[in-house]
Amino acid sequence: MRSMSSCASLLHRLPSPPLSLSLSLQTSPTSLSRNLGKKKKTVKRAMSSDDEGREEYLFKIVVIGDSAVGKSNLLSRYARNEFSANSKATIGVEFQTQSMEIEGKEVKAQIWDTAGQERFRAVTSAYYRGAVGALVVYDITRRTTFESVGRWLDELKIHSDTTVARMLVGNKCDLENIRAVSVEEGKALAEEEGLFFVETSALDSTNVKTAFEMVILDIYNNVSRKQLNSDTYKDELTVNRVSLVKDDNSASKQSSGFSCCSST
């Protein structure tokens, strides 16, 4: 028996952000990539201008958590509105790019999904490199996956910047009847670690859009505040402008423009 109403809604880590969550999704490309072994540039984040001088942003977001918590299905639900009851374990890395508009600016979120199983994981440092946002996912019906959250957060801290926008996601909240982690426990951990928190269901779509878009919005707000003009940032922008030009040319080039993985 499913219960949608029991899913915990979004808990803000910070006071409400200055922007609303009404992002307009422009495209829904399916740039899925399995490029293990190829040595290519890793995108960090980007700002560029198109022909009309409009600002563009590219944010890399990673989805992490134990195996079978629903990472791949959360991404496929968000990007393509698809769910698979029999999805296979992810091998290596996949990513999807979503474009949207915030305050008249084009924002592209490049969302990376990797295997929860250690033996199927690609080079860890390459996966995290350049990430400005992260969804840390556990399965509300399996307590061990909640207990692993600390380990995933530690890995994120080791491999990325401290300013990464982070969302704790308790997935499979449609399975209320076999819940093993309470909403209160999820909230408490999120508060302790300074994360946003939401419970989702990739199966029935509950809060999936909110989870991703809250992270994107938080990154956007952070980046806007920083104004993206520091000296340390300029090199990255130069690299990423090239990637964005490729990305704009055609959907098919999108996956080749942004790929993983080179080891550090």
Ligand SMILES: Nc1nc2c(ncn2[C@@H]2O[C@H](COP(=O)(O)OP(=O)(O)OP(=O)(O)O)[C@@H](O)[C@H]2O)c(=O)[nH]1
């Ligand atoms: N009931 C329910 N099942 C889900 C939900 N999300 C995912 N599943 C199921 O959980 C299983 C694992 O989902 P995946 O998306 O492959 O999990 P994953 O975290 O990507 O797994 P790895 O690739 O091994 O890291 C699949 O059988 C999905 O159908 C959900 O929200 N509700």
